Amino acid sequence: MSASDDQSDVERVLAGNIAAFEGIVQRWQSPLINLAYRFCHDRGRAEEMAQEAFLRAYRALSQWRSDAVFSTWLFALATNLYRSELRRIPARTVPFDDIAEPADKHAADGGFEDHDRDRAVRRAVLALPPKYREALILFYFHEMDVASAARSLGLPEGTVKARLSRGRDILRGKLPQLLAMPSLKEA
Amino acid sequence: MKRLTRNEEDEMNRILSRDEEILPSSGFTASVMDAVRREAAVPPPIPFPWKRALPGMTVAGFVLASILIAWIAAISRLIGASASPQPSTSSPSIAPLLSHGNMESLVGWIVFGLLIAFLSTKLSMRFGSGGV
Numbered sequence: 001m002s003a004s005d006d007q008s009d010v011e012r013v014l015a016g017n018i019a020a021f022e023g024i025v026q027r028w029q030s031p032l033i034n035l036a037y038r039f040c041h042d043r044g045r046a047e048e049m050a051q052e053a054f055l056r057a058y059r060a061l062s063q064w065r066s067d068a069v070f071s072t073w074l075f076a077l078a079t080n081l082y083r084s085e086l087r088r089i090p091a092r093t094v095p096f097d098d099i100a101e102p103a104d105k106h107a108a109d110g111g112f113e114d115h116d117r118d119r120a121v122r123r124a125v126l127a128l129p130p131k132y133r134e135a136l137i138l139f140y141f142h143e144m145d146v147a148s149a150a151r152s153l154g155l156p157e158g159t160v161k162a163r164l165s166r167g168r169d170i171l172r173g174k175l176p177q178l179l180a181m182p183s184l185k186e187a
Numbered sequence: 188m189k190r191l192t193r194n195e196e197d198e199m200n201r202i203l204s205r206d207e208e209i210l211p212s213s214g215f216t217a218s219v220m221d222a223v224r225r226e227a228a229v230p231p232p233i234p235f236p237w238k239r240a241l242p243g244m245t246v247a248g249f250v251l252a253s254i255l256i257a258w259i260a261a262i263s264r265l266i267g268a269s270a271s272p273q274p275s276t277s278s279p280s281i282a283p284l285l286s287h288g289n290m291e292s293l294v295g296w297i298v299f300g301l302l303i304a305f306l307s308t309k310l311s312m313r314f315g316s317g318g319v
Contacts, residue, residue, distance in 0.1 A: 018227050019220075029215055030210070046209065047215055050211075051218060051222060058226060118205075121199065122202070140206065
């Protein structure tokens, strides 16, 4: 993905060539859909939200200043939309206390597989209060880059760090067995 | 609340970093482009015609201000009249003069109001027909 491709496509769209927007969609559809999916864990809804994000990007294209990185602008716009969408209609989550934990986490027959444990942790993230959930989602989406997560959220890095720490502590408090458990494949 | 140990943090990082990836459905790009084309086909919202509306708004503002001033003046005259001593019956009466003056100003206001109504009707008819 090159910044110059984005720049030239944006210029063409602003000059009236709507078809040039397709290049932007093709380059960024996967990241935007996957970011939406991390917010809602629902494929259909993720695509709907990503489509709305592209539409908003199209409407606001003239507001993008070329001195900023296009992807930063696009992710911030999409994040803002996803956050408000999820606040309007929350994702279907299981309450924290109902998230299942293994009866015997060291079961030799692999009764509680890595996959199940990972899913339980992700469900627990979705059940966090929004501000911690959003910080965690963006942090891991941006491959654990606090600065990128902060730019997407439009928050200072210090705030994001504090929310990450607090969010992880809440998870640790709720899922002590899951997180302390070594990977079954390694065991 | 207990903080995460290094191992627990590593484990959480590992789990959350490898969140499952989904592929866009085959028709996603086409669907977005359809929505974008629909959006582009919609004419932009008509901006408020400030240039045309400004003269009318200025006149309306002037009229409102005049009415307010006249109203305040009338109130203050009324207050002044009630505070001043009653004229003696021996002095020449000014009541007929006052009433005559009031009548003239009333007629003036009515004519002014009709003129404004006429002008605003003409103006809106011209806006409606796109004549301006």
